[in-house]
Amino acid sequence: SSAVSTAAAVCAFSAAGPGRHEGLVRPGLRWLAGQVNADGGWGDTDNSPSNLSATLLVRAAFAAAGDPPEHAGRIASGERWIASAAGSTQPAALAGAIAARYGNDRTFSAPILAACAAAGLLGSGPAAWRGVPRLPFELAACPRRLLKWLRLPVVSYALPALIAVGQARHRFVPSGNPLLRLLRWMLREKTLKVLEAIQPESGGFLEAAPLTGFVVMCLCVAGRGGHPVAARGLQF
Numbered sequence: 001s002s003a004v005s006t007a008a009a010v011c012a013f014s015a016a017g018p019g020r021h022e023g024l025v026r027p028g029l030r031w032l033a034g035q036v037n038a039d040g041g042w043g044d045t046d047n048s049p050s051n052l053s054a055t056l057l058v059r060a061a062f063a064a065a066g067d068p069p070e071h072a073g074r075i076a077s078g079e080r081w082i083a084s085a086a087g088s089t090q091p092a093a094l095a096g097a098i099a100a101r102y103g104n105d106r107t108f109s110a111p112i113l114a115a116c117a118a119a120g121l122l123g124s125g126p127a128a129w130r131g132v133p134r135l136p137f138e139l140a141a142c143p144r145r146l147l148k149w150l151r152l153p154v155v156s157y158a159l160p161a162l163i164a165v166g167q168a169r170h171r172f173v174p175s176g177n178p179l180l181r182l183l184r185w186m187l188r189e190k191t192l193k194v195l196e197a198i199q200p201e202s203g204g205f206l207e208a209a210p211l212t213g214f215v216v217m218c219l220c221v222a223g224r225g226g227h228p229v230a231a232r233g234l235q236f
Contacts, residue, residue, distance in 0.1 A: 001046050004057055008057060008214055010024075010032070010061040011060055012213040012216040012220070015217040018066075026068075032058050033071050040080055041054070041055040041077075042054045042058045052085045053112055056115075058078060059079065059116075059121065063119035063121055091131050092131070094113075098112055106154050110133045111214040115214065117131060129168070129173045134166070137165075137191050138166075138191065141194065160195055160205045161215060163191045163195045164219050165218050167188060167192075167222040167224070168218035171221070171222045171223060192227060203232030203236035213233075
């Protein structure tokens with residue numbers, strides 16, 4: 001019943017490897033195509049008004065799957081809705097509109113823009129990932145009791161996204177500060193161990209498809225698609 005959940009799952013399955021999950025990707029896209037609102041956009045659920053975050057995620061899902069021609073009409077209507085809401089579909093406009101929607105809290109803005117970057121909606125290569133807010137994933141290596149005292153740019157329950165999105169962005173746009181760049185490189189494995197330790201037995205972070213989908217997608221983009229966290233997330 002949720003376009004956001006379905007789009008995030010499709011993005012994760014697509015990032016895990018072309019063709020590996022076609023039996024889930026194509027039905028997911030068909031369901032999304034059938035849930036478009038009369039104005040051409042998508043809402044969070046099948047009964048929600050259109051909003052920029054949901055519509056961008058759905059657009060990213062179609063793009064991640066290669067923009068199948070059978071959905072060309074829905075893709076075009078989505079792009080028109082996004083252009084109207086954000087001013088255009090150019091990367092700077094999309095990043096600016098999402099930043100304006102969420103302000104300094106990157107809990108939602110970073111994963112949404114990461115999905116857009118991974119799908120090619122923000123350009124290609126490092127240029128695309130510069131539009132994604134940098135997340136200090138290295139802070140996840142601190143003792144858990146200290147995290148509440150740190151001014152994290154995401155809420156506490158979004159620690160999995162902090163790690164995964166942060167590592168994906170770092171792969172393409174590492175810090176310009178050589179010491180910080182080295183620190184982040186050294187802490188990649190440790191923070192992945194933290195991510196593995198906090199993953200529920202079910203494989204689903206918060207038992208939620210969106211957060212789990214974002215984590216899996218970003219691990220795949222970061223070159224860690226074979227990590228146990230990604231495998232359990234895909235199963236969830």
